[in-house]
Amino acid sequence: MFRIRKEFHFSASHQLPHLPEDHQCARLHGHNYILVVELAAETLNADGFVRDYHDLKPLKTYVDDHFDHRHLNDVMEGPSTAENMARHFYDWCAARWPETSAVLVSETPKTWAEYRP
Template sequence: MYRISKEFHFSASHQLSHLPADHQCARLHGHNYIVVVELASAELNSDGFVRDYHELKPLKTYIDEIFDHRHLNDVLDVPSTAENLARHFFDWCRARWPETAAVKVSETPKTWAEFRP
């Protein structure tokens, strides 16, 4: 199996107001997010790629226009956890690139959430 990945960045605020008031994530705060999309294929295309990295530019555009410097509570219909972001980006990517195998989202340098079916 061949695997490729590409990393994207954005900054946004959110608040997990469903948590207890004394939980740090219940307060309004922000993160510098990292999103990594992974594509996989048993075969390479005629150019020798799983998919040309340039073809992933629509994800950068989507992130820049919808997520960057936004309040995620206003963007998502589910709690704005890293887990839910990973699933959201996975579904968005899979609808465009069937080779999408996983999406990882980082809120901090030491934390990652991944959605992989």
């Protein structure tokens, strides 16, 4: 299996108001997010790629236009957790690139959430 990954960055605020009042994530706060999309294929295309990295530019545009410097509670359905964002971006990517195999989202240098069906 061949796998490629591409990383994207964005900054956004969010709040998880359903958590207890004393939980730090219940308060308005922000993160410098890292989004990683992984694509996989059993064989390479005629150019020797799983997919050309340039083909992933629409994801950068989507992230920049809809998530960067936004309040995630206003742009996402459901709680704006890293887990839900990983699923959201996976669904968006898989609809465009069938080779999509996983999406990872980081809120901090030490925390990652992954969606892989």
